[in-house]
Structure formats: structure tokens, C-alpha cells
Amino acid sequence: MRVVICGGGVIGACTAYFLSRRGVDVVVVERTEVAAAASGKAGGFLALDWCAGTPLDALARRSFVLHTQLPHEVAGNWAYRRMTAYGGFVAGDDALRGTPSALDWLSSGVVIAHRLGTTDTTAIVHPRKFTSAMMNAALAQGAELRRGRVTGIARDADGTTAKGVETDGGVIEADGVVIAIGPWSLLATQWMRLPAVYGQRSPSIVYDTGRDVPADALFLEYEQSSGAISIEVFPRADGSTLITAFSDVAPLPVDPATVTPDQDAIERLQAIAERLSPLFRADRIIARQACFRPLTRDGLPLIGRVPNCEGLYVATGHNVWGILNAPATGEAFAELITEGAARSVDLTPFDPARLPPLDPSLLRAR
Structure with missing residues (x-):
């Protein structure tokens, strides 16, 4: 049996592995490179349990x-580690700005209000290294x-069964085809009947913080005159x-390699990062970047057979939980x-x- 997987992202890599x-x-x-987007x-x-009460719960667990x-099964080091997650806010009024933070690596006025996850329930990987390791495996x-x-x-001949894919290098014959190209699955609607993706x-800044920042993920609200902004910090x-912060809607470029962040968003994000901790200095910046996350109309991924075509499958629309799921x-x-059927989920x-x-x-x- 031969299966062609379209897309060298984390969904394609994990599907290829299993x-x-x-x-x-x-x-x-893959048109560009593994983990390009x-x-x-x-x-x-x-x-582990942040999707409890939703259709995603069993998949996430x-x-x-x-x-x-x-x-323990796959060669490579993708920086997997357990961590603690906290929620809170960045103080906007002068009365709280001088308050010491509960986490000593944060600036005063960064208020930790509650713990969201423990080392039993939250963890992290380096996404590019994880995707590459799964593809290499x-x-x-x-x-x-x-x-x-x-x-x-x-x-x-009758158009009801997939027999492979057409590429700019010719036809690759197969018994099954998996479409796993993230938001670019929108382009696949020209070849098959798929819901909109x-x-x-999402812009982000990556800092070289070495061992200075412990395993504390942060989900903070930052008050501005225009309203609160959600900031996420992942050591x-x-x-x-x-x-990362300031997710927005922008035209999807045809080539994933041409994705760039909005410069104004990056400048605002850098200013907020410097407010969070003196460790987030400009000279420690490794990357200023952006990526497009795939979304569907109802917020749930598309995982399964494509209607009206035997041997054709799709896996996309995972939104913020793509690496997890x-x-x-x-x-x-x-x-x-x-x-013929999924047993694990x-x-x-x-x-x-x-x-x-x-x-x-x-x-x-369009």
C-alpha cells in the first residue's frame, strides 16, 4: 500500500511516522521545507486537559x-519538558506597578493571579525540532x-477514487492521499470538495534566554487604552x-516561505516583552517572525475522509493545538x-x- 501525504508540517510528519x-x-x-510554516x-x-468539555478532549489527552x-521511541532531542503554567496580568495602574511579581524573573507589576497547569498537565516541545525528528523517524x-x-x-476514470497526486514534477501514483497543508488546504478546494479553511x-519574537528563564509558561492580559491584549510566553x-500576541487576519500568501510579520505588531510586542522582564532585551532576540494557523468555521479540525472520493483524506484546521494534537x-x-477505522480516538x-x-x-x- 502506498500513501502520498501532501505537506511536511507536524501533521504530515506524524502521519508519515505512524x-x-x-x-x-x-x-x-513538501514544496518548501519540513516545518516551514x-x-x-x-x-x-x-x-493534557485544557480541552475538557469539548470534542477535542479525547484527542488532546x-x-x-x-x-x-x-x-523514548524516536531519535533526536526536541527539547521536551514538563512545565508549570500561570495566568495573570500586567498592572496598568501606578498602585500596582511597583508590586513584586510572584515569579522572581519577572518585573514588578506582572501579577500572577492563578496557576493554570502543573508539571503533570502541561509541557512544551521545540516545534521545528519535534517536526523534523518525526519526519526523520x-x-x-x-x-x-x-x-x-x-x-x-x-x-x-469516473473520478470517484483518488489514484495519487499531480505535482509540478509529474504524477505520483498512490492508493491513498492525505491533504495536510494547514491553511493552504484552502487551495485544495480547487481539486476537491472541502470545507473552507x-x-x-500570529506574530512572535524568540529570545535567547539560556537558563535564566525557568519552565514557567505565562498567559497574561496586558491592559492598554484600546483594551486588553493577551500575551503568551513559552520558555x-x-x-x-x-x-506571541496580536494575532490578526491577513491575506494568505501562496508560498509559505514568504510569510512575514506586521512590523508594527512586532515593535509593540517587543515593547511589551521588555515590560515583562529585563531578560527580554533587544540584543537577545533570535527571530522576529509570523505564521498562519489553520482555522475552520466551527473551530474544530478536519480529520477524516473527503466526501465523494475514495482514498482521499484531509487533516487540517488544528488552530493553536496543532503541535499538541x-x-x-x-x-x-x-x-x-x-x-478502515480509527481505534485510538x-x-x-x-x-x-x-x-x-x-x-x-x-x-x-479572490
């Missing part, structure tokens, strides 16, 4: 467990990585700390493709058929 572990002949097609520029935060197991198991741009789906741009075990998505896909809530497909003419009109 499929190749089952002996499936896997070909991954959000899979390389996200925070990498993991949470299974994936959190897999994240704890994979460091798939390649070591016999998978193949090809550079190229997918331009369509190859089908049988949107991209939300990683490799000595880097990512800070990638292992369980890949595991469930491997079961679905090789056994119920994929019913994520069935692509639950949402109406996007009219391709609307995409052409």
Missing part, C-alpha cells in the same frame, strides 16, 4: 500521552520526502523563549487508512462532511 511504522509505503510531498514557528505548548512516550522507516508543489488529485496570522528547554492525529489516521466530531464545502468559484473570485 503509517510507515505499519509498513505502509509513504511519500511526503506554523509547525516551525509555533510556541510548542502542550496541555491521547496526544499528550504520546508526547510523553515519543522521546518516518524516513528511517522507509518513507520518502520529495520536494514539489501539488497541483491536483489524480483520479480513476482560513489562516490567522523552552533549549534556552529559547517565544513570546499532531501525534494522536497521525496515529488515528494510520488506523483509519490501514484498518473517535474522529467523528472532526468529519469533514459535517461542514458544507467551499464553492471553488469563490476562491477564483
Whole structure:
């Protein structure tokens, strides 16, 4: 059995790993590089129970467990570590600005109001290193990585069964095709009937903080005259700390390699970071960047068979939980493709058929 996976991000890499572990002949097609988009520029935060009470709960819990197991099964160091998560705010009035923070690495006036997670329930990975390690593990198991741009789906004579993909280098024949290209799955609506997938741009700054910042993830509200802004701080075990805020809606470029942050957003984010801690100095900045996170209309991912075409599958729309939920998505896909049904997680809530497909003419009109 041969399966072509379109996309070398974290979803594609994990799907390639679990499929190749089952002996499936896997070909991954990636137009730029592994982890080129959000899979390389996200925070990498993991949470066991933050999706409790939602359809994502079982997927998240299974994936959190897999994240704890994979460091013992897959070669490489992707800076996995347990951490504590805190919520709070940055004091806006003068009465509180001089108040010492409960965490000694933060500036005065950064108020920690509550603990959101413990080392039993929250953790982190370096997303690019994790994605690369999973892809390398798939390649070591016999998978193949090809550079190229997918331009369509190859089908049988009556158009009801996928027989591979059309690329700018020719046709790659296969028994199954997985579309896992994040927000760029929007382009795939030209080749198949898929619900709309949107991209939300998230700027971030990465600092080289070494061992100065402990394993404390922060979710803070920063008061401004225009309203509160949510700031997220993710210290990683490799000595880097990512800070993100100011997500916005922007046109999705055709090429992921051309994604750039809004300069004004980066400047505001840097000013806020310097307010949070003296450790976030300009001379410690490693990267000023942005990525697009894939979103669907109802906020749930699309994971499963594409309606009206045998052998065609999609996995996208994971939003902020892409790094967390990638292992369980890949595991469930491997079961679905090789056994006909997913056993580890119920994929019913994520069935692509639950949402109406996007009219391709609307995409052409844009």
C-alpha cells in the first residue's frame, strides 16, 4: 500500500511516522521545507486537559500521552519538558506597578493571579525540532520526502477514487492521499470538495534566554487604552523563549516561505516583552517572525475522509493545538487508512462532511 501525504508540517510528519511504522509505503510531498510554516514557528505548548468539555478532549489527552512516550521511541532531542503554567496580568495602574511579581524573573507589576497547569498537565516541545525528528523517524522507516508543489488529485476514470497526486514534477501514483497543508488546504478546494479553511496570522519574537528563564509558561492580559491584549510566553528547554500576541487576519500568501510579520505588531510586542522582564532585551532576540494557523468555521479540525472520493483524506484546521494534537492525529489516521477505522480516538466530531464545502468559484473570485 502506498500513501502520498501532501505537506511536511507536524501533521504530515506524524502521519508519515505512524503509517510507515505499519509498513505502509509513504511519500511526503513538501514544496518548501519540513516545518516551514506554523509547525516551525509555533510556541510548542502542550496541555493534557485544557480541552475538557469539548470534542477535542479525547484527542488532546491521547496526544499528550504520546508526547510523553515519543522521546523514548524516536531519535533526536526536541527539547521536551514538563512545565508549570500561570495566568495573570500586567498592572496598568501606578498602585500596582511597583508590586513584586510572584515569579522572581519577572518585573514588578506582572501579577500572577492563578496557576493554570502543573508539571503533570502541561509541557512544551521545540516545534521545528519535534517536526523534523518525526519526519526523520518516518524516513528511517522507509518513507520518502520529495520536494514539489501539488497541483491536483489524480483520479480513476469516473473520478470517484483518488489514484495519487499531480505535482509540478509529474504524477505520483498512490492508493491513498492525505491533504495536510494547514491553511493552504484552502487551495485544495480547487481539486476537491472541502470545507473552507482560513489562516490567522500570529506574530512572535524568540529570545535567547539560556537558563535564566525557568519552565514557567505565562498567559497574561496586558491592559492598554484600546483594551486588553493577551500575551503568551513559552520558555523552552533549549534556552529559547517565544513570546506571541496580536494575532490578526491577513491575506494568505501562496508560498509559505514568504510569510512575514506586521512590523508594527512586532515593535509593540517587543515593547511589551521588555515590560515583562529585563531578560527580554533587544540584543537577545533570535527571530522576529509570523505564521498562519489553520482555522475552520466551527473551530474544530478536519480529520477524516473527503466526501465523494475514495482514498482521499484531509487533516487540517488544528488552530493553536496543532503541535499538541499532531501525534494522536497521525496515529488515528494510520488506523483509519490501514484498518478502515480509527481505534485510538473517535474522529467523528472532526468529519469533514459535517461542514458544507467551499464553492471553488469563490476562491477564483479572490
